[in-house]
Amino acid sequence: MKKILLLAMFGIFSLTAPAQSMQFLRTSQSSVQSNTDQDVFTPIGKYIQSGDYEKLSAWFADNLELNIMGAINNCTRNQARLIIKNFFTNYTPKKFTIIHKSGKAPMKYAVGSLTAGGEKFRVILYVKTTDGVNSIQQLKVERE
The missing domain is CATH 1.20.5 (Single alpha-helices involved in coiled-coils or other helix-helix interfaces)
Structure with missing residues (x-):
């Protein structure tokens, strides 16, 4: 039993x-x-607002187009990291807000407003998804 x-x-x-x-x-x-x-632009926006060029550059594609106030560069991730570091040094970010997002995989874009160094900038980001990995293909910063 x-x-x-x-x-x-x-x-x-x-x-x-x-x-x-x-x-x-x-x-x-x-x-x-x-x-x-998750929204890919949430962490990217956080790194722009904090001026964290190291974490932001981790999102860069191996090669990307960087346009900082009219200076256009097709550059490697490391070159772009140094350019963004220089920009954040000259214009310390205070506030970044995404004002528009659109697109769907594999290509999304966002437009944001950045207050940095006492000036206002428009930031445009193009993010491409390849094999589930998001990377910034193009980053443009222009004065408003």
């Missing part, structure tokens, strides 16, 4: 374990999905 009771309990526990595993799997998948659905 004890053996039958023991086998019955073992059977019940072994049937509930896969259900719990499936629930965990569904929860994990939904959290990954919600992370991929």
